[in-house]
Amino acid sequence: MSTTTSPPVASTSTLPAELRVSLYETMVLSRTFEEAILREYHADKGPGFDIGKGLIPGEMHLSAGQEPVAAGVCAHLTTADAVTATHRPHHFAIAHGVDLRRMTAEIFGRVDGLGKGRGGHMHLFDPDTHFSCSGIIAEGYPPALGMAFAFQRQGSNSIAVAVTGEGAANQGAFHESLNLAALWKLPVVFVVEDNDWGISVPRRASTSVGNNADRAVANGMPGVRVEDNDVEAVWEAARTAVQRARAGEGPSLIEVHTLRMWGHFEGDAQGYRPELAEVAAHDPIPAYASKLIAAGNLDAAAVERIRASASERVEDAVAFAKASPVPDPATAHDYVFNERSTR
Amino acid sequence: MTITEVRSERLTTSRAMVQAIDLAMERDERVIYLGEDVGMYGGIFSSTTGLLDKYGPSRVLDTPISESAFIGLAIGAATEGMRPIAELMFSDFMGVCLDQIYNHMAKIGFESGGNVKVPMVLTMAVGGGYSDGAQHSQCLWGTFAHLPGMKVVVPSNPYDAKGLMTAAIRDDNPVVYMFHKGVMGLPWMAKNPRSVADVPAEAYEVPIGKANLAREGTDVTVVTISLSVHHCLDVAEALAPQGISVEVIDLRSLVPLDRHAILQSVAKTRRLVVVDEDYQSFGMSGEVAATITDADPSLLTAPVVRVGNPDVPVPYAHALEYAILPRPDRIEAAIRMVVGA
Numbered sequence: 001m002s003t004t005t006s007p008p009v010a011s012t013s014t015l016p017a018e019l020r021v022s023l024y025e026t027m028v029l030s031r032t033f034e035e036a037i038l039r040e041y042h043a044d045k046g047p048g049f050d051i052g053k054g055l056i057p058g059e060m061h062l063s064a065g066q067e068p069v070a071a072g073v074c075a076h077l078t079t080a081d082a083v084t085a086t087h088r089p090h091h092f093a094i095a096h097g098v099d100l101r102r103m104t105a106e107i108f109g110r111v112d113g114l115g116k117g118r119g120g121h122m123h124l125f126d127p128d129t130h131f132s133c134s135g136i137i138a139e140g141y142p143p144a145l146g147m148a149f150a151f152q153r154q155g156s157n158s159i160a161v162a163v164t165g166e167g168a169a170n171q172g173a174f175h176e177s178l179n180l181a182a183l184w185k186l187p188v189v190f191v192v193e194d195n196d197w198g199i200s201v202p203r204r205a206s207t208s209v210g211n212n213a214d215r216a217v218a219n220g221m222p223g224v225r226v227e228d229n230d231v232e233a234v235w236e237a238a239r240t241a242v243q244r245a246r247a248g249e250g251p252s253l254i255e256v257h258t259l260r261m262w263g264h265f266e267g268d269a270q271g272y273r274p275e276l277a278e279v280a281a282h283d284p285i286p287a288y289a290s291k292l293i294a295a296g297n298l299d300a301a302a303v304e305r306i307r308a309s310a311s312e313r314v315e316d317a318v319a320f321a322k323a324s325p326v327p328d329p330a331t332a333h334d335y336v337f338n339e340r341s342t343r
Numbered sequence: 344m345t346i347t348e349v350r351s352e353r354l355t356t357s358r359a360m361v362q363a364i365d366l367a368m369e370r371d372e373r374v375i376y377l378g379e380d381v382g383m384y385g386g387i388f389s390s391t392t393g394l395l396d397k398y399g400p401s402r403v404l405d406t407p408i409s410e411s412a413f414i415g416l417a418i419g420a421a422t423e424g425m426r427p428i429a430e431l432m433f434s435d436f437m438g439v440c441l442d443q444i445y446n447h448m449a450k451i452g453f454e455s456g457g458n459v460k461v462p463m464v465l466t467m468a469v470g471g472g473y474s475d476g477a478q479h480s481q482c483l484w485g486t487f488a489h490l491p492g493m494k495v496v497v498p499s500n501p502y503d504a505k506g507l508m509t510a511a512i513r514d515d516n517p518v519v520y521m522f523h524k525g526v527m528g529l530p531w532m533a534k535n536p537r538s539v540a541d542v543p544a545e546a547y548e549v550p551i552g553k554a555n556l557a558r559e560g561t562d563v564t565v566v567t568i569s570l571s572v573h574h575c576l577d578v579a580e581a582l583a584p585q586g587i588s589v590e591v592i593d594l595r596s597l598v599p600l601d602r603h604a605i606l607q608s609v610a611k612t613r614r615l616v617v618v619d620e621d622y623q624s625f626g627m628s629g630e631v632a633a634t635i636t637d638a639d640p641s642l643l644t645a646p647v648v649r650v651g652n653p654d655v656p657v658p659y660a661h662a663l664e665y666a667i668l669p670r671p672d673r674i675e676a677a678i679r680m681v682v683g684a
Contacts (some may be wrong), residue, residue: 017437081421125455130423132459134453139442142415149416150423160419173442176412277549333458336491338515 072234355528378430506549
């Protein structure tokens with residue numbers, strides 16, 4: 001097996017119009033969802049900002065700007081494939097097809113949520129789509145190996161996609177997982193979302209290599225870095241990696257240089273971020289809309305229709321969540337174990 | 344009358360543990376065993392002897408020294424329908440992989456509102472007494488038991504080792520299975536005669552969460568677990584001729600804790616000694632004592648006496664290590680103090 005770092009991937013061919021529109025729709029749905037979460041999250045945090053208050057309490061890590069990564073990767077997956085995402089999971093959950101209503105209800109901490117209110121936004125588990133996420137940096141990688149291992153043993157064609165940020169690539173679990181996945185030729189695609197920032201620490205202050213794909217090569221698997229935050233470039237890189245995993249040839253790693261448009265979490269004033277004023281200009285979604293309009297794949301009316309349709313789905317999910325009951329405090333002890341009689 | 348032939352054989356604790364795994368692997372392809380040196384070597388403490396020969400490297404897997412990766416792998420495989428057994432060579436090594444254990448293995452079921460199951464067993468060797476120093480001699484069951492979402496079983500003898508392993512593999516929850524090196528019956532380590540016993544040949548379960556009344560007595564209840572059970576039984580036998588009747592309860596599991604068995608025994612004897620090889624403070628001995636005081640402090644006619652590791656890293660030098668372990672001399676002194684003899 002040759003393991004070389006490929007040059008930065010750029011989109012070379014033209015994707016079919018239908019696929020392009022679908023990638024765009026996924027990104028718009030994710031952004032629309034997060035704008036709604038943002039609105040609901042901040043609706044009742046006052047006076048001032050009390051993180052524990054409101055309809056959606058607690059930390060909130062939104063993924064605006066990173067939609068190209070999720071849309072480009074998940075376009076190659078079915079719900080029989082597994083995805084393990086991070087503390088910033090919404091774009092991957094949506095792109096992978098997690099039920100929007102139950103996901104929203106979980107974020108609102110309601111009984112109809114994916115975890116019946118036990119998980120919250122960093123702990124979304126959906127067995128129907130084999131989706132999960134972890135709030136601990138890099139620690140979603142090891143379970144993905146096991147999902148891939150089980151698929152392999154079960155003779156299925158399914159694969160596992162494991163997502164982290166660039167900060168996680170300096171964690172032990174990241175390196176352990178790459179080595180073991182390559183050693184056992186597990187059907188895994190490792191995705192590193194490089195959004196330049198580990199909360200407030202820039203990549204240059206945390207990471208000894210310019211390209212995390214080099215770390216893939218060091219562990220015996222192909223690695224590529226997608227330098228543009230371009231959904232089509234991600235789609236192409238993921239196609240190769242997913243095909244390789246499905247063919248039983250082992251894991252690959254894709255690092256995408258993406259963009260965290262908002263704070264690490266809501267309430268983060270981002271005073272550490274000198275380029276903040278320019279961020280909005282790099283929003284990948286309007287850029288992609290312009291590209292598709294110029295190519296004749298979309299027109300202004302279609303863009304509006306897609307936006308309206310996303311909004312309708314999102315508001316339906318928010319209404320569903322708000323209508324779902326708050327969990328009964330008497331059930332706070334449930335689900336620690338599978339049976340209830342162990343206390 | 345039907346005469347049923349009960350087949351049994353004399354096994355060490357380690358052989359009994361392996362037999363349970365063997366029988367489970369035979370009948371359920373989803374069961375695999377993975378860890379460091381569990382293949383050709385057969386487990387550093389003989390936890391997998393012979394399994395590689397019988398099931399091959401696709402089901403008995405030697406892993407890299409990457410505990411986060413392979414324990415996490417077991418977790419992911421369990422969520423996708425397998426029933427893996429992962430071995431952490433020493434409980435002392437939990438520090439390199441604890442996140443997978445307590446934040447993932449133990450919490451996924453809860454965080455998913457019961458929608459995702461993690462049916463796996465995490466085995467590990469525990470305990471000291473052979474000068475392996477402060478990083479290879481700890482018990483740490485109190486630490487695992489403190490963290491919610493995992494059952495914690497600690498067999499003391501061959502019969503329980505087999506039955507608890509069978510129950511652990513069949514359980515739909517994550518189960519931490521801790522085997523004390525001193526109860527395994529290893530030829531290269533001092534062993535108590537109770538490390539070898541007759542064990543039924545077929546698969547059977549010892550229910551997780553039920554203590555074993557290891558010896559009946561009337562004057563004092565000694566609640567203990569693991570290798571200390573052997574020491575307590577030795578002391579109880581020695582004190583019987585002197586007119587001190589000691590009841591010994593082998594908890595067998597810390598999670599769930601059989602509080603009923605503790606209360607029932609203390610209600611009879613009115614005196615309690617807790618013997619625990621783990622660190623004393625914030626651990627099993629305090630929890631057992633609180634079981635009485637939470638329910639009815641008036642059950643006790645004397646203060647509870649605890650015999651534990653006095654919160655000292657396990658020393659290397661033999662004389663120092665044996666000064667902090669709950670050895671028979673300390674156990675006997677505690678019993679005499681409680682019964683006023």
